Amino acid sequence: xxxxxFYHAGCPVCVEAEQGVLDYLDKSKITPEVVHLGTDQDRIExxxxxxxxxxxxxxxxxxxxxxxxxxxxxxVKR
Amino acid sequence: xxxxxFYHAGCPVCVEAEQGVLDYLDKSKITPEVVHLGTDQDRIExxxxxxxxxxxxxxxxxxxxxxxxxxxxxxVKR
Numbered sequence: 001x002x003x004x005x006f007y008h009a010g011c012p013v014c015v016e017a018e019q020g021v022l023d024y025l026d027k028s029k030i031t032p033e034v035v036h037l038g039t040d041q042d043r044i045e046x047x048x049x050x051x052x053x054x055x056x057x058x059x060x061x062x063x064x065x066x067x068x069x070x071x072x073x074x075x076v077k078r
Numbered sequence: 079x080x081x082x083x084f085y086h087a088g089c090p091v092c093v094e095a096e097q098g099v100l101d102y103l104d105k106s107k108i109t110p111e112v113v114h115l116g117t118d119q120d121r122i123e124x125x126x127x128x129x130x131x132x133x134x135x136x137x138x139x140x141x142x143x144x145x146x147x148x149x150x151x152x153x154v155k156r
Binding site for chain 1: 080082094095098099101102103104105107108136138139141142143144145146147
């Protein structure tokens with residue numbers, strides 16, 4: 001089972017990507033965790049370390065896929 | 079069954095996204111078609127019409143998800 005984390009910040013682009021892409025992932029291969037960086041600021045450092053530059057982003061096995069552009073990680077920080 | 083088209087141009091970012099993301103799509107919900115715009119230039123207009131700006135891009139039911147950035151559509155045109 002691969003590990004996948006979907007980082008978002010509640011922005012419209014994020015919500016659209018979450019609904020559009022996450023629904024189509026094969027849950028027999030992958031169990032996506034959804035992390036809202038706007039409310040879960042403690043996870044921002046972890047996202048940065050793996051290479052997330054903007055949200056929404058899907059990280060599968062340490063590969064980062066930025067999906068469209070909602071907000072930069074800098075803008076998500078309070 | 080939803081329709082999905084993965085547009086790419088053979089670039090390294092495209093290949094990585096194809097291997098990393100397409101493998102995890104639920105094939106019971108979606109049957110992805112892979113289109114290489116570099117070799118299949120006739121499909122560029124169709125991609126532009128639906129809103130593809132760069133490759134790699136995954137289009138699911140007319141929603142466009144640009145995944146990272148490999149090349150602009152303008153650069154793919156011969």
